[in-house]
Amino acid sequence: MTDQVANTTEPAEVKEIRPSALREFWYYFSENRGAVIGMWVFLGFAFLAVFGPLIAPYDPTEQFRDHILQPPFWQEGGSWAFPLGTDPLGRDMLSRLINGARYSFFVGIVVVSVAASGGIIIGLLSGFAPKIIDTIIMRVMDIILAFPSLLLALVLVAILGPSLTNAMIAIAIVFQPHYVRLTRASVLAERQKDYVTSARVAGAGKSRLMFITVLPNCLAPIIVQGALSFSTAILDAAALGFLGMGAQPPTPEWGTMLAEAREFILRAWWVVTFPGLAILVTVLAINLMGDGLRDALDPKLKRS
């Protein structure tokens, strides 16, 4: 009976509410100019990640033996054939940078989805489980959080063997506890509320309570955390690549490119400057966007 009522009334309500909720979100989000700029940069980055190989002028691993360490076009000796110069093996910097977007984007997506989905499920369980299980789960998370994230990721990669996939797994494991804690905290707050009690009284089962009643109301802080850990994941994967523990050469991953360029820093500034700049711009754009998301989704967290 209740289900039927719900079924007949819901669609009409959804039609009315959804667009205005989205509009409301956009209203708050677009008030923050930095966030909108960040979003456009991020969309550009996503575009490069998807279509990079089609746009890049050359293959990222193609070596032009006659053009080793050629400077960018505005410097003496540079040419428009290689607008951002070439690296020590004569590969086109621009093509490598464009192709690199794909790896960083991939890292962000995979790490955030693995860490968030695992963390949400564990957090929900922890919030609904008996106290003893909750305590055990939270202690395990405390243990993981006791290790500095980059160090733990580094050691995990040392166990699994250096590669981009293993770096992503390691970073996702390290990030997971944040989602668990966040989800659990919001679950505990939501569980007290009347609508949850009424759902329980109406006979909703545990899994329905967890995933359909409570979870949607806990999503706002998780989405914000998702944006922030997207950027941290890119930074950490680049750091692992830089230490030789992430993507392996000749992969045009930005951190790995920096590691390869290290010995040339005093001779060829461009091989060092551009990959780092690409990381910085991407991470900055995502962080700007994350700040805007937080302001728009979570008025409680709003930075005055």
Add this chain to the structure above:
Amino acid sequence: MLRFLLSKLATFVPTFIGVTLISFMFIRVLPGDPIIVMAGERGMTEERYQEMVVKLGFDKPVIEQYWSYLTGVLQGDLGESFITKKPVWDEFFALFPATLELSICAMIFAIVLGLPAGVIAAVNRGKFFDRALMSSALIGYSMPIFWWALLLIIVFSGNLGWTPVSGRISLMFFFDDVTGFMLIDSLLSGQKGAFASAVHHLVLPTIVLGTIPLAVIARQTRSAMLEVLGEDYIRTARAKGLAPARINGLHALRNALIPVVTVIGLSVGTLLAGAILTETIFSWPGIGKWMVDSIFRRDYPVVQGGLLMIAVIVMIVNLTVDLLYGAINPKIRRRS
């Protein structure tokens, strides 16, 4: 207070046991046999292999192995390095002062610049200074510090030639370790120019390691200040006609400091993680570089011991911050 203390310790002990369990497991989940890795390319005879198995205790049940590991750890026995054959404990404490010195300098750098930046931004909310400072803070916060280090090396060491690229002091100076802190030891040695050389070597690593804490502190100070500036007692102070500098500096900042101090305490983990990158780039002979080198050399006892020591340090610092916070703020004490 006693109950608060006990409740904090009650979470500390199981976490500590868990951390030892993880570092214990580390050497056992590695692909390949650690004893064979230890033998290196020379290999070893079957007899010697069996001898090593017994020596390292691999023939006993896992629980017994863990128990002897745990009791060893509690007595400061972290095993021996495969490469140098020295106790890991001794190596750790020989290198730790270098990391500590760098971290303290980075923290001072971050606090000295971050606090005023946050206050200035909050007081000038929405104006040019606020925007400029907060944009810089966000850039600092988004900075890949390994790249930032390379840029600073290009500019200050390469183009300007102001600072050295690696190490803690110029090779011209030689003196004994007294405290392990190069700044103090170089002064104690009384050699002319030694202290200046130590400072020169410290500048770039300090800036690199301090950048992210600086950005975090500036952002946190700003938002804490903004919250406090909206309080009634600030309005009262204004109405009394106190000078703005006195209000901002004394009344507001003091109350805004509590969350900032927490952030400072909790960024110790960030500093140690940052030290891994910073020390590797500047060849700074501290814990971070030691860990990375050991990972590459497959010196597993060192990685295991270092991992445990760093986690324990982070835990102790976090516990101290919690306890201090509880001591200052009775509300927190009662909540738990």
